[in-house]
Amino acid sequence: MLNPFKKKYSGSELKTFDFLSRVKFFNRLKNSELERFLPGIHYRKYKKDEVVFFSKDPSQAIYIVRNGSVNLTIDIKDNFEGILKVKGGECFGENALLENTNRVYTAIVESDEADLMVIPHYAIQEIFDSNAEIKSKMITSLAEFYNENNHRLFKSYQSSFGFFSLNQMFK
Template sequence: MKNPFKRKYSEKELEMYEFLNKLTLFEGLSLEELSNFVPYMFLRRYKHNEAVFFKDDPSHALYILRSGKVSLNLDLKGKFERLAVIHASDTFGENSILINKKRLYHALVMTDNAEIFAIPQINIHEIFNNQPLIKAKMMENLSGMNNKFMEDLFFAYQSSFGFFSMSLAYKNK
């Protein structure tokens, strides 16, 4: 039997939830859970070579690329080394869901224009405090993303043995 009191979503809302559900960080969240984030998604427009953020900036927002491309770069003695190119329907700045973290790289717009949603960290943590299941799901997704990154890092290291010392990644704390 259908529940007559079940919330109905507009076509525009459903489009946004479908967009979010394709993102690894938001995988497994229900429509109702995704609806918590939409009021805090602020669309910003950037131009070519505009910085979204710089290395060591406080991680105060999660970014979702709606259109365009963003380059993630490390600054090595004045020269940029590209870590990745982010395409539409991808997230970056994921460490913003953790408290008191800084950006690990620079994020620069590569295309003439880019549309990027920003979700402020304060709003993410407000959702987490009120809905611990959402926090658990997203932390699990973030852990999976970090595990994939480590797999890729180890593969890159094995493919180019001798170019850097992996032990530096595992410094004693």
């Protein structure tokens, strides 16, 4: 039996929910929870070699690649060393889910053009402040993401024969 009080979504809203539900950090959320993000989403086009943000910048938004690719790099002296290429359906700038953080890497558009969804930190925090369940689901995803990164870091360290000292991480 159909519920006459159940919210009906437009085709474009359903398309956005479908897209977001496949993106890390959003994949645990129901449509009714994803709906809370719709007013805060901005769509931006970036050109090749355009910097989305630099390391050490304040973490003011989370970014989701709709089309194109973005290189995440770390600054080593005067060069950028690539650490990851982010493509359609993937997210970066994840530390904007946390309060008072700065970027740990630089994001530079690699493709000729990149279409990004941008969700500002203030919009995320408003949702988190009013809905603990959404916050819990997204922070759990963030913790899993960081845990996976730690495993990759330690595996990489083990296979590189210790070219740096891990105790430097805790100084």
